[in-house]
Amino acid sequence: MFNFDSTFKEMMQSHNLDTVIILGHMNPDGDAAGSVMSLAHYIHVNYPQYKVMPYLAETLERGPKKLVLEDKVFTPFEKPDTDGKPYCVIVCDNATLKRMVGLEYFRAAAASIVVDHHASNEGYGDVNWTKVSEACAENVYHMLDKDLLRKAAEAETHPTAADYIYLGILHDTGAMARANRGILLALSDLLSMGVDHQELMKTMNCDTLDILNKRGELVRSAKRVLDGNVAYVMINEKERDENKIEYEDFRKIGSILRDCEDIKLGFTMYEESKNVWRCSFRSDGKWIDVNELLQFFGGGGHVSAAGLKYRTDNVEGLKKQILDRVAEMTATVKS
Ligand SMILES: [Mn+2]
The missing domain is CATH 3.10.310.30 (Diaminopimelate Epimerase; Chain A, domain 1)
Incomplete structure (x- = not known):
């Protein structure tokens, strides 16, 4: 299993970085937004010495967008401003360079980590952890330190890192229609961190x-x-x-x-x-x-x-x- 924390810490220290940009795929869905935003909150709480800027395309699906607009920490629809400093890029849920939103940030990054679940992932990035699974957010859940994730969820108000992971899994499994045992266990752990299932289900249905x-x-x-x-x-x-x-x-x-x-x-x-x-x-x-x-x-x-x-x-x-x-x-x- 990929250990995000040790890779991330080593990368930031060896390149002497203090800024992180997190990117996803174009026309983001709940999983792309959930993966990007959960990592942003996780880093924000557990690594306060670093500045973190998630970046999502405006074309985010209506349901997940409702949640992201409630975010009290980040404004991910604005272009990140790095102040000319070198930075690390983390890319989530994106298989090919062609589909990445904010590719210019990836190209100019001092170091990069890629976390994905697409079978079609090209294998780009300095560290590329692609594991085929139902949702990228499921991979994000597994790669994070569980105590630090709980800490991140408990330190903030809704939507937290745990809420966003839950959002990603919810959307990429068709509201759990395609969930397996491992996913349901992960969801129950996230519920124990304060996720409100009914609240997040509201992001699933925006039909008129x-x-x-x-x-x-x-x-x-x-x-x-x-x-x-x-x-x-x-x-x-x-x-x-x-x-x-x-x-x-x-x-x-x-x-x-x-x-x-x-x-x-x-x-x-x-x-x-x-x-x-x-x-x-x-x-x-x-x-x-x-x-x-x-x-x-x-x-x-x-x-x-x-x-x-x-x-x-x-x-x-x-x-x-x-x-x-x-x-x-x-x-x-x-x-
Ligand atoms: Mn996905």
Whole structure:
């Protein structure tokens, strides 16, 4: 098991640093925000001699954003100001340099630590601890000193380091739908540090009736292919604008489809800007490995959840290539 404290202390001392910047991935979700913010609070309480600045993109999902806006210590949507001093960077929940928010800080850092749970992690950074798991925040929980974590949780008011770890796990496990025994034990330990489960569950649901109606329309437009095993929804720039569909609402469709008992792979394709397509793939994790599927096209993520951003003026061609590859990959799997 990776011991964060000894690595961190050694790095700060040997490079003679007193400033830390913490970064995550673009379009942050609960796990990215939870991992970044929990570490920021942990360091803030336990290493007060260091200045710590978490940095998150404004595009953070609505639910987790509610919690981050309640933060009494940090303002992570502002760009960190290092005062020209050398600093250490910690990157959480981010697989590739391409997806990192604040890459300029990473590039100029005197030292770096990477903590991740993506199978597609590139292995960048001076110290890279990537362990495939349900949530990066789960890895953060395991790498921290439990007494120091408790101290951090008890020293501050909500949201604390423990709240943020809980947030990350909650969001990356679909409110514990994909939790295993180890995760539930970690959550119960976090509860004993003062986390309020019901309070954090409020970050899971931010739907309005209007959003539900839009989602209903999108689900209705889903197409089924490959013997009905695969369902997808595609939306171009024009449809997106006419119906005011935000990506955050749209990407959930992939999970909704995948969670159907009679569908093994659900995906969405969204024209973010002219000819730039953001695709989100969700599988049951057994029928097809979507990380492997999308790495072929330059994307990636996890076995059962992965993404791809692709520039093309022929999206039908891209879709056909992906579906051909799905057919190929699943044909070799003997049922
Ligand atoms: Mn994650």
